[in-house]
Amino acid sequence: MQVQLNAMQTQTEENYLKAIYRLGQENTQKVTPKGISDALGNSAASVVDMLRKLTEKQLIDYDKGKGVRLTAQGEKNAVLIIRRHRLWEVFLLQKLGYEWDQIHVIAEELEHIKDDSLPDRLDKFLGFPEYDPHGDPIPKANGKVPKSYSVTLANLKEGKVCRVAAVRDTSSTFLQYLLKLEIGIGTPIQLIEKISFDGSLVISIGGKDKTTVSQKFGENILVDA
Amino acid sequence: MQVQLNAMQTQTEENYLKAIYRLGQENTQKVTPKGISDALGNSAASVVDMLRKLTEKQLIDYDKGKGVRLTAQGEKNAVLIIRRHRLWEVFLLQKLGYEWDQIHVIAEELEHIKDDSLPDRLDKFLGFPEYDPHGDPIPKANGKVPKSYSVTLANLKEGKVCRVAAVRDTSSTFLQYLLKLEIGIGTPIQLIEKISFDGSLVISIGGKDKTTVSQKFGENILVDA
């Protein structure tokens, strides 16, 4: 049995690659089966199966010392999936008029559409957007990923003013909460006080009255500071 | 075990529904497992499995006398899949600049994207098109299907002039042949002569020199006569 290096990935394989890429980016911890299992909501047994498969396809390397790592090919593939996802999100919001909190789920399906020229055509049609509606940078066709924002609202010092640049959590629960608070990409926020007891943040949104949000909330807002 | 009347269909189920709908439209014969098997390229055994499943879901009725028939619900679902397919085809051609012969395959994937409001949003975004790029009518949101063209080039009497209104075959082989002959939707064609030996057609395309095409070709061109 030969190894099919360039074999097309299934949707499921793509979802695993994407998850591994995200986990590798977002924390400094190594990526473990448990982490993937939690991220995807699959059993650990399923994850182990898939890791074996992706290893055979040479899309990941896995040794317990370093955890799960994407190979060069695996990373390239993951980035292009994310490119497709983010381009479709722009399309859904800008062209079809969906709300912020609705687009993620639909883009999860659209990102798997298989056609070589589709992402580039869509990119052109959309006017080569730099960021998706959640503020995440859209990888280029060549696989280059523009730097994303990394300073969170919770990182700021008291008194600082900033603008919302991106959000980490893209769940509709979180995004609907933001809508309610009238926070979007570009909204100015002042961090008035950090409550040392639990990390809660007292903020002023767009110059309006004080609001208190949780530390978890603050860690999911990326700012341009 | 209860029957899940409104259970979401899988992509595969959707493809069967679509095939059964098409076969039911295009010929006066009853729809048989063999016909479906040929249409989809699956084994007869697989077809029988799926027919059982679709019957359980009350999307089809099957008795050997009448062949396979869509139930009211099955037909409604089939029509809405076709609506999605044709809307995406318009999008791919008009907005993303794909060629005539490339869009069908991609739309086969896009048609399965599951979001209730997507077809209507897309419809609106595209300006409520009446026909897809192959000249097929786009079913309305309420499930009404505008009447499609039914007179073929091969049906015409010698000497008649018509315009191409739609094509039956949407394979890229056929569409590329049309491109080569410079035939598109709206192209005027005169039927000069029918060769009685084999049904070949001598035609003039857009007023130009005579060309001879096969009967099969003529049966795949629908005209506005």
Added chain:
DNA sequence: TCATAAAATTAGATAAGCCTAATTTTATAA
């Protein structure tokens, strides 16, 4: 360092969608 908890892995099942091969049913034509 050693007991226990957590994580990883293996073993064995399941469901969907497909297959081939065998069998049964239905058509067709001599």
Added chain:
DNA sequence: TTATAAAATTAGGCTTATCTAATTTTATGA
């Protein structure tokens, strides 16, 4: 009307992606 061909069905398997339950390995903390 009966032999044969075609179509339909059944039986049994395969693959992918999932699961639970059992086992093994690795960490962790007393």
